[in-house]
Amino acid sequence: GQQLNQSPQSMFIQEGEDVSMNCTSSSIFNTWLWYKQDPGEGPVLLIALYKAGELTSNGRLTAQFGITRKDSFLNISASIPSDVGIYFCAGQKDAGNMLTFGGGTRLMVKP
C-alpha cells in the first residue's frame, strides 16, 4: 500500500503568499522527488533530491531532503496563479527501483 503521507491534502491561498508542504514516510528513501501536475496533464518533475540534508532550489521552489531520509519538504515563495495544480512527492529506495508516490497536495491560488 501507499507508504508516503503528504500534507496538507489541499491549500487555498492568496497570490503572493508562501506555501509549504511536506511528505513523510515510515521507511527510508534514498531519493526524493517533487512533481507538479497541471489540470488535465501528466506530472512533471520539479526537483530531485539525492542526499540526506540536501536543500535544492528551482526558481521560487525550494525542496529539502530530510536528515532522517524519511521526509521531504517543498516550499513555494511568492505564489502566482500558475502555481495552481497538484504537487506530488515521490520516493525511491534504491537505484533502479520503482517510485512510491504520496497522495498529492492540491494548491489553489486566489488572484
Place this chain on the structure above:
Amino acid sequence: NAGVTQTPKFRVLKTGQSMTLLCAQDMNHEYMYWYRQDPGMGLRLIHYSVGEGTTAKGEVPDGYNVSRLKKQNFLLGLESAAPSQTSVYFCASSLLAEGSYNEQFFGPGTRLTVL
C-alpha cells in the same frame, strides 16, 4: 519530438467490456510504466517494463495485462472492465536506471469511466 503520447484521451466502457490503452514514446527509453491515479491516492504503479519483450507487476496489477512488443510502445489491457477500474491512467517512460534516479516522463493521461 512528441515525448510520451497516450491513446485514447477519454473512454467510457460498460462493465465487462474490454479495451486496450496505447502508450508510445519517441525518446528511446528502456523503461516504461503504467500508473492509475485516484483522488487522494497519488499514482499507483500497475505494471512496468524494463525493455522490449519484458513486463513485470507493480503495486496494483489485478485486472490488467500489458505487452511490450516494440520498445517504443507499451499497451495496457482490460479484459473485463469493472467500475473499480474507473480512473485516470498515466503512462511514463525513463532511461535505463544505472546508479541513480532517471527522470520519468509522463503522458497526458487517459480518463476511463466504467459504468
